[in-house]
Amino acid sequence: MVIECKHVWNYISEYLDRTLDAATRDTVQRHLEHCEICSAILDSTRNILVLTADDRVFELPLGFSERLHSRLEQEFTKDPPLRPA
Numbered sequence: 001m002v003i004e005c006k007h008v009w010n011y012i013s014e015y016l017d018r019t020l021d022a023a024t025r026d027t028v029q030r031h032l033e034h035c036e037i038c039s040a041i042l043d044s045t046r047n048i049l050v051l052t053a054d055d056r057v058f059e060l061p062l063g064f065s066e067r068l069h070s071r072l073e074q075e076f077t078k079d080p081p082l083r084p085a
């Protein structure tokens with residue numbers, strides 16, 4: 001099973017919570033191994049979780065994931081960098 005980055009983003013919090021089933025977790029894991037974007041997102045998500053891990057209720061600011069996702073959409077739809085001819 002091959003999944004796209006968008007799907008990985010949906011799975012990241014469950015991935016970190018270890019609530020994904022083994023097959024999905026495996027697929028996400030494999031994607032993360034070769035995708036810099038998703039592994040960067042995983043790292044920053046994990047950092048946020050670590051920072052907020054002590055007893056406090058973990059709440060993302062309203063609209064956080066929407067903003068994150070639309071930022072990512074922008075990155076993906078950007079023109080590819082110019083290459084020397």
Ligand SMILES: [Zn+2]
Pocket residue numbers: 004005006008031035036037038039
């Ligand atoms: Zn990816």
